[in-house]
Structures are given as structure tokens and as C-alpha cells.
Amino acid sequence: MIREDRLVRLFLDLIHINAPPLAEREVMEWTKDYLVKMGLEVQEDNAGEKIKGSANNVIAWLRGNVPGAPKVFLSAHFDTVEPTAGLVVEERDGVFYSASETILGADDKGGMAPAIEAVHALIESGDPHGDVCLLFSCAEEIGLLGADAVDLEDLNLDFGYVLDTGPPVGSFVTRTATHDNLEIEINGKPAHAGKDPENGINAMQVAASAIHGMCLGRIGPETTANLGIIEGGTAVNVVCPSVRIRAEARSTSVDALDAQVGHMIQKFEQAASEWNTTVAIKHHRHYNAYEVANDARVVQVAMAASKKLGLEPALRTTLGGSDANIYNAKGLSCIVLATGMEKIHTHDECISRESLVATARLTYEILLTAAQDKF
Numbered sequence: 001m002i003r004e005d006r007l008v009r010l011f012l013d014l015i016h017i018n019a020p021p022l023a024e025r026e027v028m029e030w031t032k033d034y035l036v037k038m039g040l041e042v043q044e045d046n047a048g049e050k051i052k053g054s055a056n057n058v059i060a061w062l063r064g065n066v067p068g069a070p071k072v073f074l075s076a077h078f079d080t081v082e083p084t085a086g087l088v089v090e091e092r093d094g095v096f097y098s099a100s101e102t103i104l105g106a107d108d109k110g111g112m113a114p115a116i117e118a119v120h121a122l123i124e125s126g127d128p129h130g131d132v133c134l135l136f137s138c139a140e141e142i143g144l145l146g147a148d149a150v151d152l153e154d155l156n157l158d159f160g161y162v163l164d165t166g167p168p169v170g171s172f173v174t175r176t177a178t179h180d181n182l183e184i185e186i187n188g189k190p191a192h193a194g195k196d197p198e199n200g201i202n203a204m205q206v207a208a209s210a211i212h213g214m215c216l217g218r219i220g221p222e223t224t225a226n227l228g229i230i231e232g233g234t235a236v237n238v239v240c241p242s243v244r245i246r247a248e249a250r251s252t253s254v255d256a257l258d259a260q261v262g263h264m265i266q267k268f269e270q271a272a273s274e275w276n277t278t279v280a281i282k283h284h285r286h287y288n289a290y291e292v293a294n295d296a297r298v299v300q301v302a303m304a305a306s307k308k309l310g311l312e313p314a315l316r317t318t319l320g321g322s323d324a325n326i327y328n329a330k331g332l333s334c335i336v337l338a339t340g341m342e343k344i345h346t347h348d349e350c351i352s353r354e355s356l357v358a359t360a361r362l363t364y365e366i367l368l369t370a371a372q373d374k375f
Helices: 004-015 025-038 047-051 106-125 145-149 203-211 254-274 297-308 323-329 353-370
Strands: 041-044 058-062 072-077 089-092 095-098 132-137 159-165 172-176 178-187 217-220 223-232 242-251 279-287 315-318 334-338 350-352
Touching: 004 025, 004 106, 004 353, 025 041, 025 058, 025 106, 025 132, 047 145, 058 106, 072 106, 072 145, 072 323, 072 353, 106 132, 106 159, 106 350, 106 353, 145 323, 159 297, 159 323, 159 353, 172 297, 172 323, 178 203, 178 254, 203 223, 203 242, 203 254, 217 242, 217 254, 223 254, 242 254, 254 279, 279 323, 297 334, 297 353, 323 334, 334 353, 350 353
Parallel strands: 072 132, 072 159, 159 334, 172 315
Antiparallel strands: 041 058, 058 132, 089 095, 095 350, 172 334, 178 242, 178 279, 217 223, 223 242
């Protein structure tokens, strides 16, 4: 029942709307209008006010025709990691690429479009299904902010699927990592770099001492750590008075994560002590891990639907985060459904027609399967 022409047109329309985090108003309004024309009940919340953005989360309902069937949600996010203003799309051998200096925006329009098309096809077919909720979030890429602002209790949902990871289509993320952020500010002491450098304390040297020997990168099979941003200094002729560093660590094991974060903090504090200066460190738990059991209904429905279409229903672990981390933490069972987006967060990002169609078909089959009594 999936219409490839309509799906591809929808995807192309979505990616041509510039939607950086906190500035998704245009794509939000366009999507609302599209969903209303489909005949859905559409509303938006007040997430924008909470997170100081231009857009809200959008919640749209297709009411079911099977009494007592579970209420299933499909989720994706409006925003992209970089602006897509001026996007020029090129299709080569059935694969869509950006031919401009922007990214393509398949993360996460490659999740939005198949979710919408699956619901559209369900309306046209009249096949048996329960209530379906489309939940499109804002500001996902800068900290899952929109999802965190959603009031889930009023929606009374049973379980759902977040369409927001890469291939293979037919696989699902059921286990993820806990993610911590660190903000480090190392205090040095300014001095003239040519006249009396010995009277200063170079914060860059303190940072170098801390980083030397610090365990970074792949710490273990499911633990990583990274220093992502380092900035500081005022002029080349001034001994650097301060350095600010932003870092992260992730692990599927909270104990391993706590140990890694403790190690990083200890290295910065030790270096500051050795240089007779101070360091201020802020530690924030960005999001918590989730692990959904294989026998959970949300997993069993997904696997059954995948098998019906001849796909391989692999269950995956990832260290990446998504809105699913927030929804699970709030008590709403969900897993991440793989789409066809590849090389995400880069200018080589791409997605194929075949993957868009396969994702929409799988999503459609999931909605049918969820309404069956055997689950």
C-alpha cells in the first residue's frame, strides 16, 4: 500500500525546509498542514517556550478501528545537525545526496517521511489497526530537548518506535548507553609572553598535562570518551589565562562510565594541583541508558513484522542516543527502528529510495501486527 512517488516527494519537500535546532518553525508548520490534510487530529505542545526555541513538538492521531488494540506511537525529529539552507539534491543510482555545501537532512527526515507515509497508506487501506500517534520532536540534535519537554502522561500510549538510526532496515536498537557531559575550566595566570612569562601560568600547559596519559577514545567494547572542544587564550603575546574544554563519556555500564568520568576529573584536578592553580568542573548526566527485553511486546511486534517482509530482525546495541532514551526514562517503552540514512552528521550523508520504501513498508506492517491479539 506504500506509494513510492508520494513518499519520495514528501521526503524531498521535508529536506528542502531548513531546520536547525531551535529554529524548526517552518518545517513544523508545513508538517502540521500536511497531517491535517491527511485527516489526522493534530496538535502542538508548548515545548518551544520551555526550551526557548521557535517550534514545538507535534502530536497527531489516527484513531483505530480495532477496539482494545494498543496505542502505538511513531517518532522522529524535525531538526538537522547543520542548516540545510540552499540544499541542492542529486539522485545517483537511486540514492539521494546533497550536491551543495549543506548536509542532506536525512537525519531525521528519512525517519519522518516513512512514518507519515505508513499512516497515510493505513488511512487509504482501511486495514485493522489501533490508535496511532505520530510524535515529531524539536531540538533533538542539541540534547533531546524536545522529547524531554513532552508531557507523555496525557497521551496514554502503550509503546512505540523512534525512526532514527542507520541501516540495515529491519533491525532495531533495544539497548543503549548512558551518556555524561563534562565542562572543564582551567584557570591559569596571565603574563606578558615576551617580558615575564615566568610570572604566568599557561592554562594550555595545564590542559596538556591533564590530557597526557588520559584514557580517551575506545576505552572498552562498550565504553568511549572524547574531548570535543578546547578553547581559550586572549592573544599570542599573553600567557594563556584560561582554557575551557567540553568532553563526554558513554557506556552501557554505569559503573564503567562512573569510573571513566572519575578518571578524567582526577587527571584535570591532578594537573591543576601540580601547576599550583585551580580547575572548575561541571558534570552532567545527559541521558540514561535503556535496555528493552527481547520478550517485550514492542520488540516482539517489531520482529514479527520484520520477518513477514523477509527482513532480518537483528536486535542491536548502540552508544548513540535518541529520543528513545528520554521516552524510556519516562516509562514509555520504545525501541529505535533502523532507517536508510547513512554517513549521518557529515556532508556525505545519503539515503536511497529503496531504503525509504522499505522503512515505510516495515512501519506499516508494524502497525498492522501491533493490533493482532496474539501479542
